[in-house]
Amino acid sequence: AQSVSQHNHHVILSEAASLELGCNYSYGGTVNLFWYVQYPGQHLQLLLKYFSGDPLVKGIKGFEAEFIKSKFSFNLRKPSVQWSDTAEYFCAVTSSGNTGKLIFGQGTTLQVKP
Amino acid sequence: GAGVSQSPSNKVTEKGKDVELRCDPISGHTALYWYRQSLGQGLEFLIYFQGNSAPDKSGLPSDRFSAERTGGSVSTLTIQRTQQEDSAVYLCASSSSRAEKLFFGSGTQLSVL
Numbered sequence: 584a585q586s587v588s589q590h591n592h593h594v595i596l597s598e599a600a601s602l603e604l605g606c607n608y609s610y611g612g613t614v615n616l617f618w619y620v621q622y623p624g625q626h627l628q629l630l631l632k633y634f635s636g637d638p639l640v641k642g643i644k645g646f647e648a649e650f651i652k653s654k655f656s657f658n659l660r661k662p663s664v665q666w667s668d669t670a671e672y673f674c675a676v677t678s679s680g681n682t683g684k685l686i687f688g689q690g691t692t693l694q695v696k697p
Numbered sequence: 698g699a700g701v702s703q704s705p706s707n708k709v710t711e712k713g714k715d716v717e718l719r720c721d722p723i724s725g726h727t728a729l730y731w732y733r734q735s736l737g738q739g740l741e742f743l744i745y746f747q748g749n750s751a752p753d754k755s756g757l758p759s760d761r762f763s764a765e766r767t768g769g770s771v772s773t774l775t776i777q778r779t780q781q782e783d784s785a786v787y788l789c790a791s792s793s794s795r796a797e798k799l800f801f802g803s804g805t806q807l808s809v810l
Contacts, residue, residue: 589739619799626700627740627788627801673740684753685730685799689739 585610587676587688595694596664604659604691606674616657617675617685618648627673633657644668666697699723701802703789709808710779718774718805722791729772730799731764734786743787746772779809 590605608614618630631642638650648659657674674688702721710716722729731743742756746766757763761779766772776783786806790799 626803627790627799629798632798675740684742684745684755686742687732687740 585686589688593692602661606657608676619673622670669695703802707806715777720772720789726791728792730790732788784809
């Protein structure tokens with residue numbers, strides 16, 4: 584069965600620090616990968632996605648993620664975080680061409696100190 | 698409406714009672730998902746509807762949980778004989794195609810006393 588593992592449950596950074604959130608998935612076939620974000624008091628929303636092509640994908644607000652197939656990883660990065668990036672981040676995966684069942688990781692809470 | 702609408706936003710019930718949670722997806726979206734969000738547990742997949750296909754019910758935790766989607770639009774998640782461990786936020790999401798960008802509702806906070 585598909586599963587997603589996010590290594591960091593709670594990350595605390597100062598503004599301008601660099602961010603990397605780990606995400607690993609278990610599935611042997613071709614996958615589609617996503618990062619969603621939930622800002623305090625707001626709905627979950629899509630940050631970025633990877634379906635095919637360039638394994639380095641760029642999303643909103645300066646975020647990017649790199650798909651490394653050999654490592655089954657899709658880590659999220661941002662060179663310099665801002666206080667407004669304080670949120671919960673979820674990695675998610677679905678197998679390409681399947682019924683679309685999207686499996687989420689446990690989430691990582693990011694707290695950025697001003 | 699412009700977004701995914703869920704009702705009620707909050708539901709407090711007594712152990713053993715049945716509850717119904719409603720989701721109105723974005724008009725025209727063929728895919729509809731139910732997830733459960735518990736503190737520290739992330740988003741737990743419950744069930745997925747895609748058009749007229751048979752729903753993927755593989756995430757429903759027990760036979761007390763069921764869901765239906767009428768006319769390819771509104772969906773109702775029913776929990777029978779609620780237990781305290783059912784307390785969580787139940788999220789609904791819809792998308793225009795298979796596992797493309799999901800649009801989430803604000804959820805129903807269920808508290809079972």
